Amino acid sequence: MTVLARAASLTNYLEVSRHLGLNGHGLLAQAGLSASLLEAPDQRIPVAAAINVLEESARLSGCEAFGLRMAELRQLSDFGEVSLLISHQHSLRDALQVIVQYRHVLNNALAIHVEETGKTVIIRQEVITEQPMHSRQAIELAIGVMHRFCSALLGAHWHPVSANFTHAAPADLAIHRRIFGCKLEFNSDFNGIVCSAADLDTTNPQANEAMARLAQRYVCALQDDGNPSLVHEVRKSIFLLIPMGRATIEHIAQTQGMNVRTLQRRLEEDGATFSELVNSVRRDLVLRYLESPGYSLGRIADMLGYSMHSSFTRWFINQFGQPPATWRVQHDLHTPHKRARSAAQGPVTTR
Numbered sequence: 591m592t593v594l595a596r597a598a599s600l601t602n603y604l605e606v607s608r609h610l611g612l613n614g615h616g617l618l619a620q621a622g623l624s625a626s627l628l629e630a631p632d633q634r635i636p637v638a639a640a641i642n643v644l645e646e647s648a649r650l651s652g653c654e655a656f657g658l659r660m661a662e663l664r665q666l667s668d669f670g671e672v673s674l675l676i677s678h679q680h681s682l683r684d685a686l687q688v689i690v691q692y693r694h695v696l697n698n699a700l701a702i703h704v705e706e707t708g709k710t711v712i713i714r715q716e717v718i719t720e721q722p723m724h725s726r727q728a729i730e731l732a733i734g735v736m737h738r739f740c741s742a743l744l745g746a747h748w749h750p751v752s753a754n755f756t757h758a759a760p761a762d763l764a765i766h767r768r769i770f771g772c773k774l775e776f777n778s779d780f781n782g783i784v785c786s787a788a789d790l791d792t793t794n795p796q797a798n799e800a801m802a803r804l805a806q807r808y809v810c811a812l813q814d815d816g817n818p819s820l821v822h823e824v825r826k827s828i829f830l831l832i833p834m835g836r837a838t839i840e841h842i843a844q845t846q847g848m849n850v851r852t853l854q855r856r857l858e859e860d861g862a863t864f865s866e867l868v869n870s871v872r873r874d875l876v877l878r879y880l881e882s883p884g885y886s887l888g889r890i891a892d893m894l895g896y897s898m899h900s901s902f903t904r905w906f907i908n909q910f911g912q913p914p915a916t917w918r919v920q921h922d923l924h925t926p927h928k929r930a931r932s933a934a935q936g937p938v939t940t941r
Contacts, residue, residue: 592638593719593822595697598631599640599731602663603647609659610651617643617650631668637699637728638719644727654760657727661734662769666742668735672696675805678798682743683790686713689739692809700732701826705834710751711790714782716829718822722874724881726757729781734769736783747792750785754778758884777884779833779893820846821862824853828871833893837871839864873909880918887914 600618604625607614615625621643627633648656666673672692679685686704693700701716713736717728733753741748752773753766759776760766766774827845831837842864843853857863872894879890891902906914 592636593699594634595637595640595699596631597627597633597635598668599635599637599697600628600643600660601631601668602660603643604628605663606656606659607647607651610647610653610656612647612651614647617647621646637697637717638721638723641717641719641723641725641728644731645724648727654726654762655730655765657729657731658734658765658769661731661738662765664735664738666739669696669739672809675802675809676739677743677794677796678802678805679743679794680797680799681791681794682740682748685739685743685794686790695809698822699728701830703827703830706787706790709787711785711787712780712782713785714780714830716781716826718826718829722877729755729757733781733783737770740783740785740789743794743796744789744792748785748789750783750789752784754780754782754784756781756878756882758882777882819860820856821860821867824857824864825867825871828868829875832868832871832875832895835895837868837895869909872905876906876909876914880914880921887918890914 600623603618604614607617618625621639623635623639623643627635644657648654653659666677669676672688672695675692676685676688679688686702689696690702690704693702697717699717699719701714701718703714705712705714715729715732715736717725717732719725733755737750737753740750750770750772752775753770754775756778757776759774763774823846824842827842828837831841831845839850839853843850846853848856854864857867876890876894879885879893885893887902888899891899894902896902896905903913906912906917910917912920
């Protein structure tokens with residue numbers, strides 16, 4: 591299955607690439623995309639191609655915040671038809687529920703989970719494709735767009751606590767600081783934004799109940815064109831919930847609005863099992879974590895749900911044919927400058 595997103599996911603790509611001296615049209619063509627697609631924002635494009643063009647653009651320009659620079663220019667209207675429904679919700683909490691409900695209309699690769707613990711809320715985000723990909727720019731774009739969306743809705747009332755990234759910090763944090771204006775946490779356990787629960791209940795001054803009902807009826811009609819694959823939706827939920835220790839079949843079934851037996855039957859009809867999907871996600875996540883020098887092996891084992899380091903090591907050897915420490919040396923920290931960076935870096939928290 592090819593995971594698709596609206597062409598609007600590349601809104602502002604040409605402007606940013608031009609500003610950085612790149613041939614944006616040529617880079618799009620290399621990724622199998624046409625610049626004309628950007629003029630039809632509701633056209634569906636392969637997410638993997640969009641990720642590739644962002645990563646290549648960041649590499650060629652030397653701008654580690656390429657995706658964030660695109661996010662900085664985003665408007666609420668870039669959510670397309672869903673933006674009308676979002677803009678008339680009573681509160682940020684209601685608006686986030688709309689985004690979670692209709693995320694597949696916007697981007698089939700986007701996974702969002704809103705976790706509330708006491709007075710704090712974590713808006714977790716992931717970009718999930720058919721195959722594991724290096725997607726730093728897409729992740730930062732998604733988090734940057736979420737920040738812009740919350741700011742557009744709440745204005746001066748939006749005060750995030752932190753912006754969190756599982757990848758390492760860039761050499762220059764100027765753009766991150768300008769856009770987020772809050773604490774930045776790199777080598778974090780999750781990708782997303784932490785905010786106060788009070789922010790979610792701040793009244794949206796633009797809300798209009800009648801307009802919200804009208805927009806709801808219109809957006810519901812769009813779902814017929816964007817019904818997501820259950821296997822892919824389950825994988826996205828597992829990605830978000832494994833680091834929280836909540837990727838159980840009972841909890842995942844609940845997120846999909848069905849009981850466990852129904853979920854198992856539906857997955858079997860699609861040629862998959864829940865345990866296979868969990869193992870697949872663990873494989874994708876462990877490689878991402880190992881490539882980040884800020885994660886110790888003990889921390890990686892814990893984030894993947896292994897209480898015993900020895901159990902994690904046995905699983906990794908079974909999957910990849912060698913211990914995780916050996917894999918890391920061969921694939922990531924094989925040069926002196928990377929080893930030095932690993933020793934010095936660790937989890938990074940900054941403003």
